[in-house]
Structures are given as C-alpha cells and as structure tokens.
Amino acid sequence: MNPKTKGKVTIRDIAELVGVHHSTVSRALSPVMRDKISPEVVQKVERAAKKLGYYPNLVASSLKQNRSFAVGVLIPDLMNPVFPPMIRGIQDTAEAAGYTVITANTDDEDAKERSALAMMRGRSIEGVIVATARRNDPTVEECIQSDIPFVLVNRTVDREDVNAVVSDEDFGIRSVLDHLVALRHARIAHVAGPQHTSTGYHRAKAFTDYLHAKNLPADLVETTSKFTIEEGRRAVRSLLLRDNSLTAIIASNDLLALGCMDALHDMGVLVPEDVSVTGYDDILFLDRMHPALSTVAVPKYEMGAQATKTLLEIIGGNVSSPVVLRMQPRLMVRSSTARASRPG
Amino acid sequence: MNPKTKGKVTIRDIAELVGVHHSTVSRALSPVMRDKISPEVVQKVERAAKKLGYYPNLVASSLKQNRSFAVGVLIPDLMNPVFPPMIRGIQDTAEAAGYTVITANTDDEDAKERSALAMMRGRSIEGVIVATARRNDPTVEECIQSDIPFVLVNRTVDREDVNAVVSDEDFGIRSVLDHLVALRHARIAHVAGPQHTSTGYHRAKAFTDYLHAKNLPADLVETTSKFTIEEGRRAVRSLLLRDNSLTAIIASNDLLALGCMDALHDMGVLVPEDVSVTGYDDILFLDRMHPALSTVAVPKYEMGAQATKTLLEIIGGNVSSPVVLRMQPRLMVRSSTARASRPG
DNA sequence: CTGAAAGCGCTTACAG
DNA sequence: CTGAAAGCGCTTACAG
Numbered sequence: 001m002n003p004k005t006k007g008k009v010t011i012r013d014i015a016e017l018v019g020v021h022h023s024t025v026s027r028a029l030s031p032v033m034r035d036k037i038s039p040e041v042v043q044k045v046e047r048a049a050k051k052l053g054y055y056p057n058l059v060a061s062s063l064k065q066n067r068s069f070a071v072g073v074l075i076p077d078l079m080n081p082v083f084p085p086m087i088r089g090i091q092d093t094a095e096a097a098g099y100t101v102i103t104a105n106t107d108d109e110d111a112k113e114r115s116a117l118a119m120m121r122g123r124s125i126e127g128v129i130v131a132t133a134r135r136n137d138p139t140v141e142e143c144i145q146s147d148i149p150f151v152l153v154n155r156t157v158d159r160e161d162v163n164a165v166v167s168d169e170d171f172g173i174r175s176v177l178d179h180l181v182a183l184r185h186a187r188i189a190h191v192a193g194p195q196h197t198s199t200g201y202h203r204a205k206a207f208t209d210y211l212h213a214k215n216l217p218a219d220l221v222e223t224t225s226k227f228t229i230e231e232g233r234r235a236v237r238s239l240l241l242r243d244n245s246l247t248a249i250i251a252s253n254d255l256l257a258l259g260c261m262d263a264l265h266d267m268g269v270l271v272p273e274d275v276s277v278t279g280y281d282d283i284l285f286l287d288r289m290h291p292a293l294s295t296v297a298v299p300k301y302e303m304g305a306q307a308t309k310t311l312l313e314i315i316g317g318n319v320s321s322p323v324v325l326r327m328q329p330r331l332m333v334r335s336s337t338a339r340a341s342r343p344g
Numbered sequence: 345m346n347p348k349t350k351g352k353v354t355i356r357d358i359a360e361l362v363g364v365h366h367s368t369v370s371r372a373l374s375p376v377m378r379d380k381i382s383p384e385v386v387q388k389v390e391r392a393a394k395k396l397g398y399y400p401n402l403v404a405s406s407l408k409q410n411r412s413f414a415v416g417v418l419i420p421d422l423m424n425p426v427f428p429p430m431i432r433g434i435q436d437t438a439e440a441a442g443y444t445v446i447t448a449n450t451d452d453e454d455a456k457e458r459s460a461l462a463m464m465r466g467r468s469i470e471g472v473i474v475a476t477a478r479r480n481d482p483t484v485e486e487c488i489q490s491d492i493p494f495v496l497v498n499r500t501v502d503r504e505d506v507n508a509v510v511s512d513e514d515f516g517i518r519s520v521l522d523h524l525v526a527l528r529h530a531r532i533a534h535v536a537g538p539q540h541t542s543t544g545y546h547r548a549k550a551f552t553d554y555l556h557a558k559n560l561p562a563d564l565v566e567t568t569s570k571f572t573i574e575e576g577r578r579a580v581r582s583l584l585l586r587d588n589s590l591t592a593i594i595a596s597n598d599l600l601a602l603g604c605m606d607a608l609h610d611m612g613v614l615v616p617e618d619v620s621v622t623g624y625d626d627i628l629f630l631d632r633m634h635p636a637l638s639t640v641a642v643p644k645y646e647m648g649a650q651a652t653k654t655l656l657e658i659i660g661g662n663v664s665s666p667v668v669l670r671m672q673p674r675l676m677v678r679s680s681t682a683r684a685s686r687p688g
Numbered sequence: 689c690t691g692a693a694a695g696c697g698c699t700t701a702c703a704g
Numbered sequence: 705c706t707g708a709a710a711g712c713g714c715t716t717a718c719a720g
Contacts, residue, residue, distance in 0.1 A: 010712095010713055010714085011713070011714065012713080020690075020691085021690065021691045021692075022691095022713090022714085023690080023691065023692080023693095023714095023715075023716080024689085024690055024691075026713095026714065026715060026716085027689095027690085027715090027716090030715085033715090033716090036689065036690090037689065037690080038689060038690090041689085041690085053490075055462060055465045055466050056466050056713090056714080057407075057466065057468065057712090057713050057714065058463075058466040058467050058468070058714095059403050059406045059407050059412065059467065059468050059712090059713085059714090060407050060696090060712070060713035060714040060715090061713080061714055061715075062403045062696090062714090063401075063403050063404050063407050063695095063696050063697065063698085063712090063713080063714075064695080064696050064713080064714050064715045064716085065696085065714085065715065065716095066696070068403060077432070078428045078431055078432050078435070079428050079429055079432050081425070081428075081628060083428075084422045084423050084425075084427075084428055085423055087422055088421070088422050088423050088449065091422070091447075091448075091449060092449075095448075100446055100463065100467065101446075101447075102444055102445075102446060103435070103445075103447065104435075104439075105432065105435060105436075118399060119402075119444065121399045122399050122400055122401065122402040123402050123403065123444065124401065124402070124403050146397075258632070284425060284628065284629070285628070285629045285632075285633065288602070288629075288632075288633045288634065289629065289632045289633060289634065290632065290633065290634035354696095354697055354698085355697070355698065356697080364706075364707085365706065365707045365708075366697090366698085366707095367698095367699075367700080367706080367707065367708080367709095368705085368706055368707075370697095370698065370699060370700085371699090371700090371705095371706085374699085377699090377700090380705065380706090381705065381706080382705060382706090385705085385706085400697090400698085401696090401697050401698065402698095403696095403697085403698090404696070404697035404698040404699090404712090405697080405698055405699075406698090406712090407696090407697080407698075407711095407712050407713065407714085408697080408698050408699045408700085408711080408712050409698085409699070409700095409712085410712070
C-alpha cells in the first residue's frame with residue numbers, strides 16, 4: 001500500500017524491481033515510446049509502477065524535455081465575477097490537453113503584472129493567456145520580444161498582429177442602442193470604461209459612432225478610471241449634474257451599471273420608470289436583482305476555452321497568422337429598461 | 345535588449361560573461377548564499393544577469409532542491425461564488441511567501457479528484473489545500489498515507505487529527521435560529537445540505553439540537569444531494585407538500601436558499617410575508633436581490649488566507665499538533681426574514 | 689526491442 | 705571567497 005513514504009519512488013526503483021534498465025522503464029511508461037517495448041515488459045513495468053505507488057516526476061521531465069506542460073493566466077482579480085467562468089473555460093480546455101494552468105492576479109498594477117510574468121517564465125510556462133491587456137501593454141510587448149506564445153482574451157491591444165479572443169463590442173453596443181431607440185429614448189448617456197482598455201474604448205466608440213450616424217447627440221459621455229461599482233456611482237452623479245434630461249444610461253460593463261443603479265436609487269430616480277440602465281458582460285445573478293439588469297451577455301466560458309485552444313495551437317507550432325476572434329454577444333432584455341419617460 | 349530569444353539564458357552564460365565558475369554565479373544569485381561571495385563579484389553577476397535577461401529556471405532548481413515552491417488547491421467548482429474569495433485569500437498568502445498555487449476543479453467527482461491530486465503530486469507540490477472534503481474522504485486519506493502536508497478549508501472530515509479551517513457552523517445556525525425565534529417563528533424548516541459533507545451535516549445537527557433544547561419540533565428537515573439552486577427548489581416543494589404550516593426555512597447554504605425563494609415565488613408564496621428564508625455563506629450580491637437574502641456570512645478570504653498560513657507552517661516543519669480553526673461567522677439580517685405570519 | 693551514456697539547469701557538500 | 709564535481713529524475717539519440 002505504502003511502500004515508500006514521501007512519494008520518492010523513481011523510475012530506477014521500478015527498473016530494479018522489474019530487472020531492466022531505467023531507460024526501458026521510461027519508454028514503457030511513455031504513451032508515444034511504448035510501442036517500441038515488448039508487451040510483456042510494458043505490463044511488468046506498469047504493474048511494478050502501481051505496486052510501488054509511482055508518480056512520474058513532472059519537474060524532471062520538464063527539465064529534460066524543456067517543456068513544462070503549463071500555461072499561465074494573467075487576470076486583474078479573481079473576485080471580479082467576469083473571470084471565474086472564463087478561467088473555468090481555460091482550465092477545462094488546458095486540462096483536457098494535459099496542461100496545468102497557473103493563474104495570477106495583477107489588480108491592474110504594472111509591478112504585479114511584471115512579477116507574475118517573471119514567475120511564470122521561471123516556471124517555464126509554454127504560453128500565457130492575458131486578460132489584463134491595456135491598449136498599449138508592456139507585458140504584451142515583453143511576450144512578443146521574448147517569443148512567448150500568448151493569446152489575449154476579453155481585452156485586446158491596438159496593434160493588430162496578435163491573437164485575441166474578444167466580444168464584438170460594436171455589435172453589442174449597437175444591440176443595446178437599437179433596443180433603447182425602439183423604446184423611444186433620445187437622450188442616451190454612456191458611462192464609459194477606462195479608455196486605455198480596448199473594451200472601454202471600443203464600446204465608447206461604438207456608442208458615439210451609432211448616435212452620430214443617426215444624427216442624435218452623443219455629448220453625454222462620462223469616462224471612468226476603473227470598471228468598478230464606485231466609479232459607476234460617481235459617473236452618474238456627474239452626468240446628472242451636467243444634464244438631467246437623459247432617459248437612459250448605457251454602462252460600459254455590469255459593475256459600472258450596478259453603481260449607476262445604486263446612485264440613481266439614492267437620488268430617488270426610478271429605474272426603469274425615470275431612467276433605463278444597461279450593462280455589459282452579464283455577470284452572475286443580474287436576473288435576480290431589483291430591477292433585473294438588462295445587459296449584453298458575452299460567452300465568458302467559451303472565450304476562455306477558445307483562447308486556450310488557440311494558445312495550444314500556437315504552442316504546437318500550427319502557426320496560423322494572428323487573428324482576433326470576435327465572439328458574438330447577445331442582448332439580454334430584463335427589467336432595467338423600459339419605454340422612455342420623455343420620448344424624443 | 346533581447347540578447348537571446350526564447351529565454352534560454354542560463355547561469356553558465358552569466359558565468360562566461362563575468363569570468364567565474366557557474367557555481368559562483370549560483371551563489372551570487374541566491375539570497376542565502378550571497379554573503380559567501382565578494383561584493384564585487386555579486387555586483388558583476390547581477391549586472392550580467394540583467395544584461396542578458398536572465399530568468400532563473402525554477403524547474404531545474406526544484407529538481408535539485410526537491411522543493412517546488414508550489415501548493416495545490418482542490419475545489420469543487422470555481423464558478424460557485426463561494427470559492428473565488430477563498431482562492432484569492434490563498435493566492436495572496438501563498439504568493440507573499442514565494443509560492444505558486446495550482447488550482448483544480450473536481451466537480452465533486454471522485455475520478456477528477458484523484459487525477460488532480462496525481463497531477464499535483466507529479467508536479468511535486470509541497471502541500472495541498474482541500475476544499476472538497478467529504479466527512480470520510482479518500483483523498484484526505486491518501487494525503488495522510490503519503491505524508492503530503494494538507495489543510496482542509498470550508499469543509500472538514502470526521503476524524504479529528506487533521507488541520508482544518510472552517511466556520512463555526514453551530515454558532516452560525518444558532519444565530520439564525522435566535523433571530524427567527526425572536527421573530528416569533530415556531531414552525532421552522534431546514535433544507536439540509538448533503539450529509540456526507542461536514543457543513544451539511546453540522547448545520548443540520550445544530551438545527552435539530554437547538555430546537556430540541558427549546559422543546560420545539562424539529563421534524564421539518566429535507567435533505568438535499570447537492571448544494572445547488574435546483575436542489576433548493578426541489579426541497580421546498582417537498583417540504584410544503586408535507587406540511588404547509590411552516591413559516592420559516594433555514595437553508596444550509598445560499599444557493600439552496602436561492603432555490604427555495606425561486607420555488608416559493610413560483611407557488612405564489614411571499615417571502616418574507618408568508619415565509620422567511622435564510623442562507624449561509626453570504627455570497628456576492630445577495631444584498632441586491634429581491635428580497636435581499638438574510639444569511640450567515642463566513643469570512644471566505646480570511647479562511648483561505650489562514651489555511652494557507654497553516655499549510656506553510658506545516659511545510660516549514662513547525663509541526664503544531666493538528667488543530668481545527670473555527671472562524672466566527674456573522675448573521676446578516678436583510679429583507680428575506682420578518683415576523684412570523686402565524687406566530688407560535 | 690533494450691542498454692549505456694549524456695545532459696536538461698540548477699545547487700551544494702568538499703576542497704582549497 | 706571560489707572552483708570542480710556530483711547529482712536531482714527524467715528522456716533520447718546512439719549502438720547493438
């Protein structure tokens with residue numbers, strides 16, 4: 001049962017027990033080399049391995065093969081509800097391919113990002129999935145410089161020669177605007193996310209582009225410095241101070257939208273009777289809130305899974321030229337949006 | 345800038361550049377061995393390392409030292425909102441001590457649990473934090489057998505010679521019952537969690553113990569097979585079929601409570617006017633729901649942090665005798681509980 | 689089909 | 705204070 005404590009059984013112990021060279025044991029245990037070994041020996045080795053409670057030492061194997069079968073993931077904060085589904089998608093896909101994933105939280109701080117990447121490089125990760133990218137990102141530059149395979153997810157960078165899996169922000173924002181316009185809203189505001197992120201930037205751009213195309217005013221934009229509830233509160237107050245004729249607010253993500261609803265509630269403004277509010281991402285439990293937040297659902301799990309598949313292909317050398325994959329998001333109409341209180 | 349691509353710079357490259365033996369480089373780069381090397385050499389080595397863009401190969405170092413500076417974490421599912429804060433507590437604490445964490449989802453399936461542990465052992469993790477324990481758990485037995493340092497978190501096992509960080513279930517359930525009794529509830533039901541988990545079991549036990557002590561009936565207990573919303577729905581229907589005089593339901597966790605509220609809503613039973621409902625854990629956004637769920641808050645981040653500290657101490661050889669740490673939970677009264685509709 | 693040898697990049701007693 | 709050697713547990717050309 002427990003022949004040697006501390007899991008110190010090596011390939012040499014098996015070799016000794018079976019009476020062959022340890023290189024033969026190595027081959028017998030390797031799925032790809034196994035067919036070069038006689039079936040009887042393979043069987044003996046397997047039995048002995050089981051009997052001794054052998055676990056292959058992956059770190060020795062990594063060192064020799066110069067592969068770690070590990071990938072890194074950089075996210076801002078695990079506690080932000082957008083990420084768990086994305087990471088689960090990454091983990092499931094990586095694991096199915098025999099890879100381990102190492103996740104690090106950067107809190108969107110440059111120092112943490114650098115040290116996380118350094119740690120990952122030290123662990124010889126074969127590639128990295130980056131969910132923390134800013135439009136101009138030093139970490140991404142480092143990956144390019146150092147030839148580390150990487151795929152961006154959720155956010156991307158301005159340069160277009162990289163692999164990325166993002167949501168189609170333009171489509172998402174247009175769906176929201178179509179919906180709001182159909183509800184007769186004319187004074188629509190935007191609580192924009194940080195402009196150094198592709199999500200914040202492209203959603204804001206989609207917003208103004210749409211309104212300009214329809215000859216509607218696009219002056220009601222308040223930019224935030226972080227995708228947080230607090231920033232959402234602040235933005236709404238500032239917006240209402242500037243112009244209280246607005247009847248709808250499109251927030252750049254759900255957390256900002258939640259902050260908007262909080263502040264509106266505090267000011268006695270009713271959602272959706274007085275003002276409609278929308279979010280983006282479709283995080284957990286939005287449908288149970290009061291009012292239930294209308295939002296744009298992005299396929300978080302699938303994005304993680306897809307990014308991982310792409311990364312694994314790059315690692316495998318199937319060097320498709322860089323491509324950004326735009327996943328189609330879906331408008332979720334719930335009860336935070338209604339007919340405009342003051343139709344345009 | 346980029347002297348060698350692919351991060352292949354080794355200690356030998358530095359040695360060559362500086363003109364010393366590679367073992368000297370190793371010493372100069374090691375915080376603990378550094379003082380055995382002349383300051384000038386140390387400086388030269390550091391400069392050369394920076395110039396060449398050197399990253400220490402942690403896998404080689406691990407192999408030699410037989411330490412990996414990595415710990416494993418076993419959780420059921422990252423997407424269950426109880427876990428992200430716990431894992432963040434684990435990651436922050438581990439990282440501060442120079443450790444990397446590898447997380448695996450087991451979906452409470454035995455096969456996944458075993459293969460996850462096998463993978464972690466292969467990666468020479470120095471210890472593991474287990475959030476998936478059943479009261480009688482083969483994985484825990486394996487850790488004991490194999491002398492793998494481990495700490496349980498959230499759930500524990502029946503045997504008491506293990507380290508565990510859990511919430512004080514008895515205290516938590518008593519707080520809820522005190523609150524409900526003060527609101528004049530007399531027919532109180534319990535939607536119990538799976539009895540093979542310590543949380544499900546101890547919360548149920550606390551429930552019946554309390555009522556017995558107060559000479560109140562404790563017959564309204566419905567046991568579920570999983571901590572899920574669906575099981576919560578099912579349990580409530582079954583409970584109401586058995587006895588519709590109940591005025592309050594204590595669910596074993598928040599997900600079950602959410603399911604209870606859903607089913608009650610579908611049946612036209614008002615919460616809290618007709619029936620009060622409570623949860624356990626205090627997951628994200630409960631305060632924004634409708635009605636806001638009263639629950640027992642457990643310090644998830646702190647539990648993760650504490651479990652990690654304990655694990656690191658065990659690894660360090662500071663073998664305090666096994667101790668289970670019971671963190672004090674806190675009753676959060678919100679709007680899903682109110683005065684009994686039919687006082688006892 | 690199998691063995692013997694070399695080596696992945698480090699660390700660390702052992703000398704000096 | 706520094707060098708030379710050995711070795712962590714594997715894998716894999718090279719022979720046979």
